[in-house]
Amino acid sequence: MFQPTGQKRLTNVSVIRYKRGRKRFEIACYPSTVLSYRAGHLKDLSEVLQVDEVFENVSKGKVAASGDLRECFGTTDRAKIIRQILERGELQVSERERQYGLRNSLQEIANIIAAKTVSRATQRPIPVGLVYKALQEAHFSVQPTRSVKAQALEAIRLLQQHSELDLERARMRLRVHVPAQHDAKRLQERLVQIETDAAKKAKRGEVGSAAQVAAGASVRGGSDTSASLQMVQVESEEWLTGGALLWTLQIDPGWFRTLEQIVAEETHGSGTVEVISLRVLHEGDHLNDVL
The missing domain is CATH 3.30.70.240 (Alpha-Beta Plaits)
Structure with missing residues (x-):
């Protein structure tokens, strides 16, 4: 199949989008690597990027023009530009990925709460499943941009006020x-x-x-x-x-x-x-x- 020059079609990617003025730039990353890079767990760009390239539009496979890169970033050094986009750009997430991430985060929060609390009456551990269900019933809203540990501490206070779980911090x-x-x-x-x-x-x-x-x-x-x-x-x-x-x-x-x-x-x-x-x-x- 004929593919126009300057186009590289990619599938199953996590896209980071970065805007400078009216120009839009995107990079294509492996799923689940962006947050690890931003947290400092990954440093090698080859482990994060599906392709070492800056795009105008990843879904169309359209590569950004060198002139646009120089105009907006003051350089055509792709490594420098990619790192800037990685650090400052907005991660594009599909609704399916978003829901999956929220469920995982809620499970992590429930795990932390179960590890940090006990039943006030018995001083014994509370099963993670009961904590997870209580969070759902209390309509706890996960915030993807915040750490799960900080949210877990807030969730403990929420459950103490709006849940039948009579829990308290383990001493x-x-x-x-x-x-x-x-x-x-x-x-x-x-x-x-x-x-x-x-x-x-x-x-x-x-x-x-x-x-x-x-x-x-x-x-x-x-x-x-x-x-x-x-x-x-x-x-x-x-x-x-x-x-x-x-x-x-x-x-x-x-x-x-x-x-x-x-x-x-x-x-x-x-x-x-x-x-x-x-x-x-x-x-x-x-x-x-x-x-």
Whole structure:
């Protein structure tokens, strides 16, 4: 079959379109490689491009004229132009591809939520399938341009408000070492005060920070100290020789950075916060750690 000069027909491609003034330029990429390139996972253009060429129209196979390239990009160096289009251009996605991508992203979000949360009543994992169904019923809208991790954290709050799943963030287990007795007592007092203030703000609907979001989390056992620290469950408290304090705690993950900062401030950098496990689960009558 006769094919006019300057035309290269391609099939099964992901197209990136870039406009400069009234001119339109396109490049043809392998499906699913563009986002990997933009995330820095792929650097070799040969792994991204189906053909090392700049097009005026990929679907028609029409190659861009050198004069147009020079006029719009100030060069005819195709590698430089292609990289600019890759980084700044708009990825053209078919409706079928878009729906497939949205379903995959929703599944990823459900996986993250299932890994980060537990049933509030039982402290046990919630099946991914139930989380996925709850997201659909809550009409959670996936945003393709945002990271699934950030969306998962937002989705957790949505499910807590608009779902029958009674879930909460799985707690972290930490070991806190405070070298001096006077620092330990100040630390305890400050934690109690911050917890109290955060709980009051949450009650008034002024929740803003991760620590405040964690306010109101119920205490499950622990020492007497934990009775006043609703966001921190003290599993064990050991006073060492010389007045040092060794705490084993469970906390809401949203409060980790705040706790770390408080320990550093009250001990002038000499205290330590060690993560023992990222996720504490209840299996039967036993506690299991997930690192």
